[in-house]
Amino acid sequence: MSLLTIGTVAFDALETPYGKTDKIIGGSCTYIALSAAFFLPQVNVVAVVGDDFPQEYMDSLISKGINLDGLQIKKGEKSFFWAGKYHNNMNSRDTLVTDLNVLADFKPMIPNSYQDCEFLMLGNLTPQVQIEAIQGLKNRPKLVVMDTMNFWMDIALDDLKAVLKRVDVLTINDEEARQLSGEYSLVKAARVIRAMGPQTLIIKKGEHGALLFGSEGQTFFCPALPLEDVFDPTGAGDTFAGGFIGYLASTGRTDFEAMKTGIVYGSALASYCVEQFGTTKLASITPEDVDARLAQFRLLMTEKA
């Protein structure tokens, strides 16, 4: 089934203990689409860039099966730019630059050819834009997954809560779950957040794995793969979400059992993502690599063969 994702397509400049990059391709939508494209012949993107965004970057996405019909290119404007520096343990980072540029007045335009998409992934963006994306679809998709971050909890909580009422699955990290719910226990946090709207909650814990909370008390945990080195964590959460919804869209399923496998796929893709800067690794691996890593995850998780 077809997948639509909305989010940012942007420039990132990254610095980690392993080195630094100039402006490279980044953005939530980029990672989501690259990851989901492992499961689908086409991933439909809604996003905005300036005319400084290189054609070669767009060509590289198109070559992966990513449909850019919904990518607005704003003449005379600049693309969103984020620069960040990770600390030694990779668990914290400083934002050095956030230039919203084209994002400042982004109005999502959904091409007619996207209207029958049955899976919708709302990448991290202003909650107001996420709502407009939902409203821009004539039919409610079969599954709406939303990612967000603490920044929107700080400055746009009411808007965020309005989106939450309209989505099926929310993905956030553990600190964000605690902030949003006011509960330290993740079990209690999940109960509070699920009462805000999403039937299903995924709490991402980075190097500590991910928790899936479904309706009827169902809970599933997927570990992160212990890695030799985490080179650059940028985009890992988006890659995870892209693999999750990409797998579901490829099967057409939205049940808890399918979501469990979706989370393992998402984790497998995220584990590749962090092994090189930006999208480098994600853009270079094959479906066979993804299957090989899935097998590694299953070995790691399986008590009884």
Added chain:
Amino acid sequence: MSLLTIGTVAFDALETPYGKTDKIIGGSCTYIALSAAFFLPQVNVVAVVGDDFPQEYMDSLISKGINLDGLQIKKGEKSFFWAGKYHNNMNSRDTLVTDLNVLADFKPMIPNSYQDCEFLMLGNLTPQVQIEAIQGLKNRPKLVVMDTMNFWMDIALDDLKAVLKRVDVLTINDEEARQLSGEYSLVKAARVIRAMGPQTLIIKKGEHGALLFGSEGQTFFCPALPLEDVFDPTGAGDTFAGGFIGYLASTGRTDFEAMKTGIVYGSALASYCVEQFGTTKLASITPEDVDARLAQFRLLMTEKA
């Protein structure tokens, strides 16, 4: 097969955000033995207390199948006492009091009736005493598991390394693994630590689960059960170790597959331990409770039913 454990039997005074206790029964050996006793008709203890240690505490251990023939009672001396206060997130704590008392000159005495024990659990203690325990056994046990902590890395690293050369399995937490190895990546840390002696390394990550590293690159991850509340984390690591070695001793197995199940049992018991103060919960649950929680763990971990 029979199990011998050495460690502390002591008084603890605990303070958590949920309340505080007067002096209650504690100590690494107490938790290990209570946990292992779920799997074995008898758990043999080597430890030392003062004559201030109440008979009723000893009777309660004996009633659980814990053999105290190896418990020295020092006349006119006081038992080891530790007081600690946990911070709000339970992940850090302050030590308020450490009165070594009888521990200061503890010489482990191994009763003849323990000499044929095939499983040995060295609870957290001075590395020198851990070595003496190994030396006190005429035959090398089939499996020696050792727990330790950062304190000994700080003040007795050479002794600690000497014990490491003689054990099969080491259990430490993630920060301790990083300190001992000098490596941040747990994969690299495991390689360095396994080269120090233990074939198998278990890295305990508290609320984030536990990692098992075997020879030949085998790796297994067991999550922690997401809990409504963590009431008191004291003894969770010892309870985990006791469940792990208790299960192995009950099967007589020391292979990686058995260790995986041992870790799930250990995690199940630890998840009970933290639900009430001290040993309260551990002393009140039944083998049926343990099996019920094991089933919860398997549900949490199992991608495909």
